Amino acid sequence: MKAIKIQLWYGLLLLGILLGLITAYRVLIGTGFVLYAKTDILVWTMPIAAYVFFSLTSSGLAFVSSIPVVFGIKRYQPIEKRTAFLEIAVLFAAFTCLLLHLGSPQKVYYYLFSPNLASPLWWLGMLYGLYLIVLLLSFRKMHKAQVSKGLGVFTLIVAIATSTALGWLFGLPDARPVFSANFLAMYFPLTGFGSALAAVLLFSLAYHHFAKVPLSGGDRNLYEDLGKLFGFVMALTLVFFLWRTIVGGTSATAVEFGGFRHMLSSGWYHLALWVGLVIPILMITMPAVRNATWGKITAAALFLVGMFAGRLEMVLSGLVMPTGPKAEGQPPFVSYWPTIWEVLVFVSALAVLLFVYTLGERNLKLSEAPE
Amino acid sequence: MPKYAMVIDLQRCVGCGACSIACRNENNVPDGIYWSNKITETAGTFPNVRFHYLPTLCNHCSDAPCVEGCPTKAMHKLDNGITMHDPDKCIGCRYCQYNCPYEVIYFNWQDPHKFWRNPKPVIEGGTSSPKEMAQTVNNGNGAPYSNPGRGKTLPENRPKGVVEKCTFCDHRIKVGEIPYCVEACPADARIFGDLDKPDSKVNRLLGKFKPYRLKERLGTEPNVYYIRSFNPAHYQRTKGGI
Numbered sequence: 001m002k003a004i005k006i007q008l009w010y011g012l013l014l015l016g017i018l019l020g021l022i023t024a025y026r027v028l029i030g031t032g033f034v035l036y037a038k039t040d041i042l043v044w045t046m047p048i049a050a051y052v053f054f055s056l057t058s059s060g061l062a063f064v065s066s067i068p069v070v071f072g073i074k075r076y077q078p079i080e081k082r083t084a085f086l087e088i089a090v091l092f093a094a095f096t097c098l099l100l101h102l103g104s105p106q107k108v109y110y111y112l113f114s115p116n117l118a119s120p121l122w123w124l125g126m127l128y129g130l131y132l133i134v135l136l137l138s139f140r141k142m143h144k145a146q147v148s149k150g151l152g153v154f155t156l157i158v159a160i161a162t163s164t165a166l167g168w169l170f171g172l173p174d175a176r177p178v179f180s181a182n183f184l185a186m187y188f189p190l191t192g193f194g195s196a197l198a199a200v201l202l203f204s205l206a207y208h209h210f211a212k213v214p215l216s217g218g219d220r221n222l223y224e225d226l227g228k229l230f231g232f233v234m235a236l237t238l239v240f241f242l243w244r245t246i247v248g249g250t251s252a253t254a255v256e257f258g259g260f261r262h263m264l265s266s267g268w269y270h271l272a273l274w275v276g277l278v279i280p281i282l283m284i285t286m287p288a289v290r291n292a293t294w295g296k297i298t299a300a301a302l303f304l305v306g307m308f309a310g311r312l313e314m315v316l317s318g319l320v321m322p323t324g325p326k327a328e329g330q331p332p333f334v335s336y337w338p339t340i341w342e343v344l345v346f347v348s349a350l351a352v353l354l355f356v357y358t359l360g361e362r363n364l365k366l367s368e369a370p371e
Numbered sequence: 372m373p374k375y376a377m378v379i380d381l382q383r384c385v386g387c388g389a390c391s392i393a394c395r396n397e398n399n400v401p402d403g404i405y406w407s408n409k410i411t412e413t414a415g416t417f418p419n420v421r422f423h424y425l426p427t428l429c430n431h432c433s434d435a436p437c438v439e440g441c442p443t444k445a446m447h448k449l450d451n452g453i454t455m456h457d458p459d460k461c462i463g464c465r466y467c468q469y470n471c472p473y474e475v476i477y478f479n480w481q482d483p484h485k486f487w488r489n490p491k492p493v494i495e496g497g498t499s500s501p502k503e504m505a506q507t508v509n510n511g512n513g514a515p516y517s518n519p520g521r522g523k524t525l526p527e528n529r530p531k532g533v534v535e536k537c538t539f540c541d542h543r544i545k546v547g548e549i550p551y552c553v554e555a556c557p558a559d560a561r562i563f564g565d566l567d568k569p570d571s572k573v574n575r576l577l578g579k580f581k582p583y584r585l586k587e588r589l590g591t592e593p594n595v596y597y598i599r600s601f602n603p604a605h606y607q608r609t610k611g612g613i
Contacts, residue, residue, distance in 0.1 A: 032481030032531050040403075040477050043465040103463015103478065103532030110443035110460045121466050122442035173436055174589045175472030324474035324585075325408035325427045 006362075013355040020348020023341050024100055033103065035341040041322045041334050046342040047101040049312035050349055052166065053195070054094035055128065056188055056311075060196025061087040062135075062159030063189070069152035075222055082207070082366040083200050084139050086357060090199070091132055093353035100345045120169040127162045134158055143370040163189040176318040178248055178260045187240050194237050195307050197230040198300035205293050207361065215293075227296050231284035234303060238277045241310075248317075259321035262333045268313035276306010373565040374452040375539055375594065377553070378576045379426055382599035383560035386411075386424035393555030394428075397540060399517050399528050401483035406537040407552050408475065421604070426560075428552070429454060429475045429537035430585065430593030437467035437476060445533075452566075452594055453539045458526055461533035468534060472586050473593075476536045483528045484514040539563075566594070 027033050038045050065083040068076040099105050108125075116122050138151035164185040171181020201223065208215055215223070248260045263269050280299035289295035322330040360366055386409070394400060394407035410425040431454045437446045438454060445460035446467050468476045482488070487505040492498050499507075508515035513528040521527050523542040529535045540550035548554070553561040564573035573596075576582075580598040587593070 028532070033478070034480045038478075038480070040468065040474075043468040043478065101464075103465070103534075104461060105463075107443070107460065107462045110445070110462065114444045114460055116439075116442055116444045118439050119442045119466075121440060121464060125442060169466075172440060173470045173472065175436070175586065176469075319469075322474075324472075325405065325410050326474040328409065328411060 009358065010355070013351045013358065016347050016351025017355060019344050020096060020100065020351065023344045023348060026341065027100065028105070035339060037336060037339045037342060039334070041326050041330065042316070042319050042336055044101075044315050044319065045336060046312060046338045047097050047345045049308070049315045050346045051094050051097035051101060052315070053308050053311045054090050054097060054349060054353070056163055056166065056192030057195040057199055058087050058090040058094060058131075058192075059159040059163040059189065060192030060194065061090060061199065062131075062155050062196075063193045064196045064200055066152055066156040066159075069149055070156050075218075075225070077369040078219065078222060078367065079200055079204055079226075081139075081142055081364075081368050082204060082361075083196075084135070084142060085360040085364060085366055086199060086203060088132070088135050088139060089353045089356040089360065091128070091135065092356050093349040094128075095132075096349040096352045097345055100348070120165055120172055124162065124165050124169055127158060127165055131155075131158045131162055143368075160189065163192050170318075175256065177254060177256050178318045179314075183240075183244065187244070190233065190240065191237055191307060191310075194230070194233040195304060197226060197233060198303045198307075201226055201230060201296050201300040202304070203357070205297055207367065209293075213367070223293075223296060224291055227284060227290045227299075230296075230300070230303075231281065231290065234277060234281050234284065238281060241273065241277060256321075259319065259333070260317040262320055263313050263317045266313060266316075268309045268316070272306045272310030272313055274306075275302055276310060277303070280306075372450045372567070374567045375431070375544070376452070376564065376566045376573050376596065377428075377539070377550070377594070378562040378564075378573050378582065378596045378598055380560045380562065380576070380598050381425070382601045383558045384424065384426060384556075384601065385558050385560075386426075387557065389555050389557055390426060390428075390552035390561065393551045394537070396516065397518055397543075397551035398521050398538075399483075399513055400535075401479070401514075401528070402486070404477040404479070404535060406475075406477075406535070421602075425597070427473065427475060427585075428595060429539075430473055430591070430595045431537075431539060433592035433594065434590060436470040436472065436589075436591060440466045440470040442466070449541070451544070453541050453544075454536075455538055455541060456525075456534065456536060458529050458533040458535070463532040463534070465534065472589055472591065476534050478534050479529055479531050482531045484517075487514045 027035055036045060036047070061083050065080050065087065067073050068080050102108070111122065111125050134151065134155050138148070138155050141148050141151055167184030167188045168181050170179040170184050173179070205223065207213065208219070245264065248257050249264045280302045283289045283295055283299045316336055320333045320336065322334060388409070391405065391407040391409070398406055400406050406428060408427045410427055412423045414421050414423060431452060433452065435446070435448065435454050438448055441447070442464065443460045443462055445457045445462070447455055447457065449455050463478070465478055468478060487501045489501045492500045505511050505513070505515050509517050517527060519527060520542060524545065525538065525542070540548070543550060549563045553563045562572050562576060564571040566573060568574065576598055577596060582596040582598050584593040584596055
């Protein structure tokens with residue numbers, strides 16, 4: 001019975017990956033990017049939002065896995081290996097989204113042959129390439145004394161660089177002040193950390209449930225600890241979220257903030273605020289809910305859903321208001337709803353993540369901790 | 372080395388759009404993409420209203436944000452100041468579109484001139500198909516009216532998955548000709564020349580009138596300048612009132 005369930009699970013994930021391959025064929029070789037709801041106004045949409053979501057979660061996971069190895073907080077060791085492997089799986093999901101966003105991904109070798117060192121996008125590409133190599137190396141050398149610590153420190157540094165460079169990337173254009181590099185360079189790592197804590201809670205507790213491994217006393221203490229930390233990070237995220245709303249949405253008078261003001265009434269914004277922040281924070285503040293497995297799982301899942309909506313809202317905020325010649329014949333704000341192909345980008349990325357993770361969970365003893 | 376710039380005299384511009392049509396013909400610009408474009412605006416409250424027309428194109432900024440952001444140097448500056456794009460190096464990330472404050476860069480979301488690949492006749496049994504027409508007239512290369520001259524410095528038709536934009540007709544400049552939008556303007560509202568020649572036509576105009584450039588506060592140093600404005604209206608001298 002268990003074997004059938006596992007086969008069904010793999011089948012489902014392979015179907016998701018197949019849908020991604022079909023999407024890649026349709027957009028890159030067949031019909032083209034008209035299959036996405038992108039236009040020359042909305043040049044970045046759900047695939048990029050999904051990329052930001054996954055890549056920042058991966059960086060955040062590096063922060064979590066660094067807690068025992070870099071900062072020496074030993075009680076986090078039981079989740080170290082799972083977290084480190086999740087970083088890799090989530091990064092594969094991010095790369096899937098990026099691959100399905102690029103118009104000509106077959107030419108990415110120009111990153112090496114024609115580098116532009118002034119471009120944040122070049123740095124980000126290089127850093128994420130390096131990040132993947134370091135992650136694979138540090139996972140291989142995990143729990144091997146000195147090497148492990150050195151690689152852990154290096155992973156943390158690269159993860160800080162990637163998550164902050166993403167803020168630089170969005171904040172580069174002076175013409176889009178709604179994306180402030182100063183703000184995003186703090187907000188991205190923080191929210192990445194929050195997403196990572198949610199993912200660790202979700203995947204670790206799911207492991208205990210599906211593998212029928214009962215929680216030990218030490219496990220319970222660890223997850224309660226993680227739950228509190230998660231609550232603190234969510235509260236901090238809410239503070240940043242509200243200040244972003246006040247500064248860019250209600251105080252700023254510049255025309256360029258019009259897109260963000262418009263997005264304040266969108267479903268994506270409210271999903272991010274209420275479902276992604278307010279409800280899970282309220283849940284986590286209640287000790288009975290916080291200490292229950294279902295409470296932590298629900299709060300983590302809600303936060304991740306809200307965070308994804310928030311990434312999309314943020315990307316759209318700088319783009320929904322057409323300006324210059326592209327505003328000709330357009331309404332003051334263009335609307336956006338993803339096409340099925342854009343949804344498939346996310347679905348296939350999620351399938352890649354879960355496929356890689358399942359392989360790891362079944363073959364790499366992710367619950368292992370050093371003696 | 373020359374530093375090319377364009378002056379657009381808004382008093383001469385009649386808003387006919389000949390620049391945009393000429394550009395489209397010269398550069399084989401596909402549907403939905405505009406190397407040469409316009410910003411129009413209706414100002415005032417009825418019955419006191421006025422229509423404004425501003426021709427736009429790539430500003431070939433000296434400090435171009437699209438060039439700074441391009442990870443593979445597909446978007447790059449030529450020595451003569453032209454902001455050029457190399458589709459061979461373009462990975463289609465669209466970061467240049469995101470960075471450009473002037474919204475003058477477009478992406479090829481699908482194969483260009485797709486209409487001309489349709490094998491279905493426009494009228495069954497009555498006309499040939501668009502594909503046959505393109506095959507007969509232009510060997511199936513894009514559209515029947517494709518200009519092979521464009522292919523000297525860029526692919527004649529840019530492929531799906533890369534961006535494209537105005538190049539100041541660099542292929543014409545190479546052979547000593549001015550950009551085709553300038554050539555085609557019936558009102559001589561576009562004046563093209565070299566800023567490094569103190570006595571060039573563009574420098575004379577920039578010295579004679581008070582020029583302005585779009586979004587100068589961003590510090591991108593555009594090389595498309597606007598002078599004067601067309602306004603035949605007059606009004607009786609007044610101090611207003613309460």
